[in-house]
Amino acid sequence: MRSRYSAYVVKQYTYILDTYAAEQKAGLDTQTLAQSAAGTQWLRLDIQATSSTSNKAKVRFKAFYRDGEQFYLMHEDSSFILENNQWRYTQGEIQDDSGLLKPGRNDECVCGSQKKFKKCCGR
Numbered sequence: 299m300r301s302r303y304s305a306y307v308v309k310q311y312t313y314i315l316d317t318y319a320a321e322q323k324a325g326l327d328t329q330t331l332a333q334s335a336a337g338t339q340w341l342r343l344d345i346q347a348t349s350s351t352s353n354k355a356k357v358r359f360k361a362f363y364r365d366g367e368q369f370y371l372m373h374e375d376s377s378f379i380l381e382n383n384q385w386r387y388t389q390g391e392i393q394d395d396s397g398l399l400k401p402g403r404n405d406e407c408v409c410g411s412q413k414k415f416k417k418c419c420g421r
């Protein structure tokens with residue numbers, strides 16, 4: 299999960315594609331992944347909870363990102379299966395508070411710097 303996030307940050311779409319489970323991977327290619335993430339600047343990843351059995355895992359996370367002057371939250375429960383000894387992504391359940399963020403100028407910055415928004419990403 300964390301490695302998938304890191305791959306998005308550095309735009310390693312081949313890696314991301316390889317971490318999809320076979321069934322989900324079938325309809326995807328690196329170009330589609332790149333297009334869907336174009337303009338996205340990832341700011342922070344918070345892992346909220348994880349659970350796993352021998353061959354299934356769930357990860358609840360919050361990822362913060364910006365696109366131009368707008369800030370967003372992706373809050374998702376991701377599901378993984380163990381496939382050829384690798385954890386691979388099967389699906390994500392988007393949580394209701396996902397979407398556009400409206401940080402106040404004096405709020406703590408969404409990127410996790412602990413500075414005020416106006417003195418950090420909101421400048």
Ligand SMILES: [Zn+2]
Pocket residue numbers: 407408409410411418419420
């Ligand atoms: Zn910031």
